[in-house]
Amino acid sequence: MSAARDVPPDATAEPTVAEDAALARELAEATGALLMTLREDTAPGRSREYRGDAEAHDFLVGALARHRPTDAVLSEEGTQDPAPRRGAHRLWIVDPLDGSSGYGRGGDEWGVHVALVVDGALVAGAVALPARDELADSETVARVPDTPVDPDRGLTVTVSRSRPPAELRRLAAAFPVRTRAMSAAGVKTLAVVDGHVDAYLHSGGQYEWDNAAPAAVAMGAGLRVTRLDGRPLPFGADDPYSPDLLIARPAVHEAILDVLVPR
Ligand SMILES: Nc1ncnc2c1ncn2[C@@H]1O[C@H](COP(=O)(O)O)[C@@H](OP(=O)(O)O)[C@H]1O
Numbered sequence: 001m002s003a004a005r006d007v008p009p010d011a012t013a014e015p016t017v018a019e020d021a022a023l024a025r026e027l028a029e030a031t032g033a034l035l036m037t038l039r040e041d042t043a044p045g046r047s048r049e050y051r052g053d054a055e056a057h058d059f060l061v062g063a064l065a066r067h068r069p070t071d072a073v074l075s076e077e078g079t080q081d082p083a084p085r086r087g088a089h090r091l092w093i094v095d096p097l098d099g100s101s102g103y104g105r106g107g108d109e110w111g112v113h114v115a116l117v118v119d120g121a122l123v124a125g126a127v128a129l130p131a132r133d134e135l136a137d138s139e140t141v142a143r144v145p146d147t148p149v150d151p152d153r154g155l156t157v158t159v160s161r162s163r164p165p166a167e168l169r170r171l172a173a174a175f176p177v178r179t180r181a182m183s184a185a186g187v188k189t190l191a192v193v194d195g196h197v198d199a200y201l202h203s204g205g206q207y208e209w210d211n212a213a214p215a216a217v218a219m220g221a222g223l224r225v226t227r228l229d230g231r232p233l234p235f236g237a238d239d240p241y242s243p244d245l246l247i248a249r250p251a252v253h254e255a256i257l258d259v260l261v262p263r
């Protein structure tokens, strides 16, 4: 009997995308539960925020090491040295606690992000918003209907509460724009996925851990996710800086890019 036949057919096979998305969901939910318990056990303030960041990171990265021991991980709270993840075939990009200052204060606009990039392409992700009882993953999220833009009604756009994008003014010159300020990238993204707003627009900077899992869920829902010039978001770069983003259903995405990127 050959050595190859001693190995069960799928023993060395990679997990499927559905298995990776299910793991992302399971770990986002479990990390969120840990953060809910910590929030109940601590007083509002910076100490709760710092403990949330650190304890969620330790739990999530530990769980990934057990479930996917050979995969690389980029976490907001982990090492910023790109060497261990450079060129990784499979790279998990996680934000153990996005919207950490709101978490520290005791609000509900915060979340847990878990995403997987394979050979530089975003393939799966999950976002948990535990204080809002929301959990979504790229495989099971419902498709958003691509309703056309009504130019008279205009668009509702969610933006950072603390750092609203300068591009809003250019949009508002083209059609009526109502803005909805929210904290945390996952909160804003799920507001688009749930149809509460038409688009999430951000500029002025972010990091791959802020938008990888939200982007995966949004793409799973049939939304378009790009930079503000229409190029794809970067994932797996040595520098995890991610300058800007636009998440919207295709008809809205096109209408906004028509304004922002004169063609
Ligand atoms: N201009 C900027 N530069 C760097 N990070 C930014 C940024 N604007 C937003 N972010 C990050 O993106 C996440 C969502 O921000 P916002 O709530 O303002 O939309 C936050 O992550 P953290 O909460 O994990 O730090 C925040 O730090």
Ligand SMILES: [Mg+2]
Pocket: 076, 095, 097, 098, 099, 209, 210
């Ligand atoms: Mg973040």
